Amino acid sequence: MAHHTKTGGSRGGLVASALSFEEMPTNGWTEVAFMGRSNAGKSSLINALLGARVAHVSNTPGRTQRMNFFAMVQWYLVDLPGFGYAKVSKSDRVRFGQAVEQYLTQRQPLVAGVLIQDARRDPQEEEHMVVDWANSRNILLVVVASKIDRMNRTEQQERQSVLDAQYGRRVLLVSNRTGEGVPAVREAIKGLGLLL
Numbered sequence: 676m677a678h679h680t681k682t683g684g685s686r687g688g689l690v691a692s693a694l695s696f697e698e699m700p701t702n703g704w705t706e707v708a709f710m711g712r713s714n715a716g717k718s719s720l721i722n723a724l725l726g727a728r729v730a731h732v733s734n735t736p737g738r739t740q741r742m743n744f745f746a747m748v749q750w751y752l753v754d755l756p757g758f759g760y761a762k763v764s765k766s767d768r769v770r771f772g773q774a775v776e777q778y779l780t781q782r783q784p785l786v787a788g789v790l791i792q793d794a795r796r797d798p799q800e801e802e803h804m805v806v807d808w809a810n811s812r813n814i815l816l817v818v819v820a821s822k823i824d825r826m827n828r829t830e831q832q833e834r835q836s837v838l839d840a841q842y843g844r845r846v847l848l849v850s851n852r853t854g855e856g857v858p859a860v861r862e863a864i865k866g867l868g869l870l871l
């Protein structure tokens with residue numbers, strides 16, 4: 676018992692699955708929000724980062740509708756619902772949209788975001804909104820483009836320069852399948868002063 680640290684033992688543990696502020700942790704740990712379109716590979720990236728299957732990987736878009744708080748070493752990784760819930764009813768879409776919007780605009784411990792998109796796609800309105808949100812709240816944003824294992828090297832280089840130009844920043848290309856590029860995402864998070 677004595678040689679186990681409390682934080683180390685619970686690393687990656689789901690501590691809250693929230694629909695509103697009342698259900699969120701109250702101890703003030705820094706929060707990093709993971710965002711992306713459904714099916715972008717967000718849960719897979721979280722699992723690749725933590726080296727464990729903590730986040731639910733689903734083939735059904737929109738199944739993760741709650742804001743899921745995973746305990747890291749004195750910070751929370753927050754897995755937000757994906758944008759574009761194709762199979763969720765319109766009222767659910769509105770409700771969860773508002774809850775997430777309130778979280779993104781008002782949550783005090785939230786200092787950074789990780790936006791994940793499929794590297795083969797161009798950013799759409801939702802991705803641009805995330806960039807605008809981060810700029811307006813002075814939130815540090817890491818942009819990750821997934822599924823590069825689906826492209827050859829030439830295509831990867833082409834998408835790297837196109838996405839860098841579209842986002843106006845360096846986009847981190849990853850494969851959650853092979854793990855390529857994942858260490859760079861880990862380093863970016865550590866660069867925020869957070870232990871991972």
Ligand SMILES: Nc1nc2c(ncn2[C@@H]2O[C@H](COP(=O)(O)OP(=O)(O)O)[C@@H](O)[C@H]2O)c(=O)[nH]1
Nearest residue numbers: 713714715716717718719732733822850851852
């Ligand atoms: N080939 C490939 N498939 C991926 C990658 N990341 C995720 N996927 C697949 O894409 C689908 C959606 O992934 P998931 O992590 O659930 O996406 P989420 O909806 O954004 O959380 C699943 O079938 C994953 O196995 C990747 O880097 N490469």
Ligand SMILES: [Mg+2]
Nearest residue numbers: 717718731739
């Ligand atoms: Mg998911």
